[in-house]
Amino acid sequence: MDRFVDLTLNGAANGAVYAALALSLVIIYQATRVVNFAQPALALIAVYIAYSVSGLTGRYWLGFAAALLAGLLMGALTERLLIRSVHDRSPLSAVIVTLGLLLVLQGAAGMIWTNEPHSFPYPMDFRGRFSASDAFALVSVGTAAALVFALYRFTPLGLRMRAAAHRPEAARVAGVRVGLMLTTGWALASAIGALAAMLAVPPFVSPNVLDAVFVYGITAAVVGGLDNPFGALAGGVLVGLGLSYVSGYAGPELAPLACLAILVAVLSARPAGLFAAPSARKV
Amino acid sequence: MPEPALLRIEGLTADYGAVRALSGVSMAFEKGRVHAVLGANGAGKTTLLRAIGGLHPVAAGRVLLRGDDVTRMPVEQRVRHGIAHVPEGGGIIVELTVAENIRLGALWRRRSERPAALAAAFDLFPPLAERRARPAATLSGGERQMLAIGRALAARPEVLLLDEPSLGLAPRVTRQIMLLLRRLCDSADMAVVLVEQNARGALAVSDRGSVLAQGEVVAAAAPGELLADDRMRHAYLGF
Numbered sequence: 130m131d132r133f134v135d136l137t138l139n140g141a142a143n144g145a146v147y148a149a150l151a152l153s154l155v156i157i158y159q160a161t162r163v164v165n166f167a168q169p170a171l172a173l174i175a176v177y178i179a180y181s182v183s184g185l186t187g188r189y190w191l192g193f194a195a196a197l198l199a200g201l202l203m204g205a206l207t208e209r210l211l212i213r214s215v216h217d218r219s220p221l222s223a224v225i226v227t228l229g230l231l232l233v234l235q236g237a238a239g240m241i242w243t244n245e246p247h248s249f250p251y252p253m254d255f256r257g258r259f260s261a262s263d264a265f266a267l268v269s270v271g272t273a274a275a276l277v278f279a280l281y282r283f284t285p286l287g288l289r290m291r292a293a294a295h296r297p298e299a300a301r302v303a304g305v306r307v308g309l310m311l312t313t314g315w316a317l318a319s320a321i322g323a324l325a326a327m328l329a330v331p332p333f334v335s336p337n338v339l340d341a342v343f344v345y346g347i348t349a350a351v352v353g354g355l356d357n358p359f360g361a362l363a364g365g366v367l368v369g370l371g372l373s374y375v376s377g378y379a380g381p382e383l384a385p386l387a388c389l390a391i392l393v394a395v396l397s398a399r400p401a402g403l404f405a406a407p408s409a410r411k412v
Numbered sequence: 413m414p415e416p417a418l419l420r421i422e423g424l425t426a427d428y429g430a431v432r433a434l435s436g437v438s439m440a441f442e443k444g445r446v447h448a449v450l451g452a453n454g455a456g457k458t459t460l461l462r463a464i465g466g467l468h469p470v471a472a473g474r475v476l477l478r479g480d481d482v483t484r485m486p487v488e489q490r491v492r493h494g495i496a497h498v499p500e501g502g503g504i505i506v507e508l509t510v511a512e513n514i515r516l517g518a519l520w521r522r523r524s525e526r527p528a529a530l531a532a533a534f535d536l537f538p539p540l541a542e543r544r545a546r547p548a549a550t551l552s553g554g555e556r557q558m559l560a561i562g563r564a565l566a567a568r569p570e571v572l573l574l575d576e577p578s579l580g581l582a583p584r585v586t587r588q589i590m591l592l593l594r595r596l597c598d599s600a601d602m603a604v605v606l607v608e609q610n611a612r613g614a615l616a617v618s619d620r621g622s623v624l625a626q627g628e629v630v631a632a633a634a635p636g637e638l639l640a641d642d643r644m645r646h647a648y649l650g651f
């Protein structure tokens with residue numbers, strides 16, 4: 130029983146990270162119908178910037194803030210400089226652009242910071258069954274998700290962003306600057322991706338450190354329904370718990386297989402994801 | 413001395429793919445007037461409205477608002493300059509609630525004016541007030557058209573462009589919408605440009621009518637004259 134509690138707590142903390150990554154993918158998918166495969170690379174660069182800033186100043190939290198800010202800026206620049214130029218073509222063009230960006234950024238990270246793993250500290254104590262850093266992961270992702278929800282639901286900016294995401298032309302006719310809203314969405318998503326990476330990376334950072342985490346994150350997004358932010362969060366927790374039980378009871382080497390099994394099981398039962406919204410009637 | 417036109421288009425030319433949809437169309441729209449734009453399917457009515465609203469690129473010619481050239485201005489900026497467009501089908505956002513759709517239209521107005529804009533729309537359309545918290549997808553066709561007009565009015569426009577507001581509506585609802593447009597035009601001192609397939613219904617509330625055929629203006633006159641011209645009615649207006 131003790132073991133079950135341990136695995137549950139640990140799975141929830143990991144799940145928070147997958148949930149944040151999934152949320153960052155869903156925000157962009159909702160607005161542009163693009164799965165942003167460059168997300169782990171953008172987040173990776175943000176973590177490396179945090180590594181450098183923390184190293185230079187000796188302050189972890191300065192690096193943490195720098196990572197979020199870097200995520201914000203890189204997301205906005207990616208949309209403005211790369212995605213917008215292929216926006217009028219099929220969504221596949223944009224997906225290929227994000228794949229290209231993934232390779233370029235991972236390569237660049239290796240060139241700037243070398244391919245050797247650098248030690249990257251936890252912000253707080255990580256030992257014990259439910260450590261301070263586990264709690265921090267849950268609380269920070271929970272807060273970020275609540276802020277995103279409040280932004281979308283209660284602010285004029287959020288209303289504009291939803292309008293632009295759902296019906297770009299109708300939004301423009303209502304006076305919304307759709308391009309600006311898409312840039313804002315990418316910036317927001319990429320900042321959340323940076324947060325996820327800051328939680329996922331310790332204790333070592335290297336160019337491929339986020340690959341496995343991203344696979345779990347994208348699984349969470351697809352399982353929850355690419356169209357639904359709440360689905361992303363639930364999917365993250367589900368994948369986190371599932372993988373934790375499998376690694377704990379059957380061995381960690383089975384985790385990737387379990388991830389695939391979850392994906393296949395969910396998609397066979399509900400092809401659009403567990404929490405996909407019923408598709409709205411088009412007028 | 414007649415007042416200068418609020419909105420004027422000069423030699424407007426636009427293409428739809430490889431087809432010339434409008435060639436050299438000139439019209440003037442005045443405050444407090446409903447101007448019906450009529451014609452058969454494919455005559456260029458919708459393209460004309462989309463070009464004025466900024467949704468369709470203009471190949472040649474100009475759109476002048478209060479004498480200022482707005483031909484190249486993006487759609488969202490035209491809204492701020494007083495041109496509101498209700499596209500075919502209403503252009504409402506069915507995923508948002510009724511109230512959110514109207515608030516969206518009022519967003520660029522001052523924060524203090526937004527609640528009044530919302531209240532005014534609900535006063536005008538009581539059925540919308542009852543359904544304010546529901547997704548717009550749940551509205552009937554007539555209610556959607558009300559919402560589209562309410563959303564456009566929330567921006568307090570000087571020019572209201574309407575594309576086939578009667579499309580898919582019962583005759584009784586159509587008549588209500590047409591009478592409402594007349595009333596709004598008189599009370600809010602707007603210029604209303606009404607594109608319609610339903611020529612008889614549109615002319616009944618209009619001050620002037622223009623008839624388009626194959627992208628060109630073939631007639632422009634008072635409604636009475638257009639209705640009296642049998643040849644015109646049979647050839648272009650379909651009744």
